[in-house]
Amino acid sequence: MASRTAKTPRKLKLYRWRWTGKGPGGRTVRGEVVAAERFEVERELANQNIIVKNVRRRSGIGGGMGTIKPRDVMLFARQMATMIRAGVPVLQAFQVVAESIRKPAMSAVVQQMMNEVAAGSSFSQALRQHPDHFDSLFCNLVEAGESSGSLDRMLDRVATYKEKIESLKGRVKKALWYPIAVILVGVAVTALLLIKVVPQFESLFHGFGAELPAMTRMTIALSEFAQQFWLWGLGGLIVAIYLLRQGIKRSPAFAYRVHAFMLKIPVLGDIFDKSAVARYSRTLATTYGAGVPMVEALDIAAGATGNLVYERAAKQIREDVATGQQLHFAMRLTERFPALAVQMVGIGEESGSLDSMLNRVADYYEEEVDNKVDALTSLLEPLIIVVLGVLVGGLVVSMYLPIFELGTVL
Numbered sequence: 001m002a003s004r005t006a007k008t009p010r011k012l013k014l015y016r017w018r019w020t021g022k023g024p025g026g027r028t029v030r031g032e033v034v035a036a037e038r039f040e041v042e043r044e045l046a047n048q049n050i051i052v053k054n055v056r057r058r059s060g061i062g063g064g065m066g067t068i069k070p071r072d073v074m075l076f077a078r079q080m081a082t083m084i085r086a087g088v089p090v091l092q093a094f095q096v097v098a099e100s101i102r103k104p105a106m107s108a109v110v111q112q113m114m115n116e117v118a119a120g121s122s123f124s125q126a127l128r129q130h131p132d133h134f135d136s137l138f139c140n141l142v143e144a145g146e147s148s149g150s151l152d153r154m155l156d157r158v159a160t161y162k163e164k165i166e167s168l169k170g171r172v173k174k175a176l177w178y179p180i181a182v183i184l185v186g187v188a189v190t191a192l193l194l195i196k197v198v199p200q201f202e203s204l205f206h207g208f209g210a211e212l213p214a215m216t217r218m219t220i221a222l223s224e225f226a227q228q229f230w231l232w233g234l235g236g237l238i239v240a241i242y243l244l245r246q247g248i249k250r251s252p253a254f255a256y257r258v259h260a261f262m263l264k265i266p267v268l269g270d271i272f273d274k275s276a277v278a279r280y281s282r283t284l285a286t287t288y289g290a291g292v293p294m295v296e297a298l299d300i301a302a303g304a305t306g307n308l309v310y311e312r313a314a315k316q317i318r319e320d321v322a323t324g325q326q327l328h329f330a331m332r333l334t335e336r337f338p339a340l341a342v343q344m345v346g347i348g349e350e351s352g353s354l355d356s357m358l359n360r361v362a363d364y365y366e367e368e369v370d371n372k373v374d375a376l377t378s379l380l381e382p383l384i385i386v387v388l389g390v391l392v393g394g395l396v397v398s399m400y401l402p403i404f405e406l407g408t409v410l
Contacts, residue, residue: 021052034104072106074162081155161286175373186388198223201399219398259308276310282362289355
């Protein structure tokens with residue numbers, strides 16, 4: 001039996017190369033090729049009877065290869081499932097999928113895994129060589145599929161799971177980014193008015209020789225403050241964001257407090273809460289339904305919740321279940337999971353259909369997240385419009401008040 005520590009080929013660093021040359025008949029041709037070294041590009045072009053004039057490595061992040069995103073991993077799982085279900089051998093399936101993937105970075109990873117499989121590694125062992133892109137759930141399900149002879153079904157299950165999780169993430173991001181984007185635009189417009197527009201009016205008001213309205217004086221004072229300190233404010237905001245991110249990255253205790261605070265934010269906290277429950281339930285249903293032992297499935301589910309508070313709760317559940325406690329009772333002891341989720345898990349345990357019931361829990365809370373996001377969007381739209389209208393409109397009115405008063409005097 002092959003060991004997981006078996007020697008694997010050295011990973012190659014691939015780049016995207018741009019080339020120009022002359023094809024048959026002296027026609028100028030150009031294109032791009034993914035390869036590790038320049039000579040490989042020249043050799044491939046020479047095999048196609050192309051006289052190379054220029055080859056240069058494309059600049060940019062990752063050498064122009066792009067970055068691998070969860071959607072790329074999901075598509076890879078779906079394509080591999082299709083190939084294997086059609087009876088294509090795993091090694092040949094890797095080759096076909098690598099050629100069909102358009103993103104060079106993902107294609108390079110697939111090619112590396114193909115080389116590892118060709119050298120004697122199993123599919124799951126090849127996946128474990130790339131932990132940045134393939135999580136423990138992916139690896140464990142593929143390993144279970146290899147052992148049971150149902151690799152295509154397990155890959156389909158992984159792809160479906162990834163689709164649902166990415167959809168859920170998208171809904172949560174929508175709840176976050178929509179108000180943030182509108183608020184940032186409002187702040188930028190207000191800052192522009194204070195720094196660039198109000199000073200023009202201020203110079204005009206100096207010639208009036210009369211006392212300005214209180215609202216106008218306040219706006220001018222605010223403008224002078226913004227002109228003097230806007231750079232410090234922007235720098236302070238950038239530093240604060242950087243320190244927050246570093247604190248979350250370097251201090252587990254601080255990161256836990258931030259995640260706990262996020263769950264207490266009005267409206268948004270409820271979305272984060274239900275999202276964590278849905279991700280926990282979906283992950284546990286997928287892994288346990290695939291035959292992964294409950295304790296190991298809980299360990300995977302803990303890392304998939306997306307919130308450190310629920311991750312700690314899931315790890316506590318794992319410890320309790322490992323000592324013989326029932327899953328639903330262990331969930332209740334954390335005082336984190338909603339009563340409905342606990343009851344449905346209890347019913348699933350009693351009826352012997354735990355994975356099915358966990359999927360129903362995930363479906364229910366994903367729908368709840370969707371409804372909450374729609375409600376939040378509907379609530380925020382008029383609120384943000386009113387706030388921006390008062391803010392920008394107030395600035396404009398305060399600037400025109402002296403002109404209106406001057407008109408009444410004349």
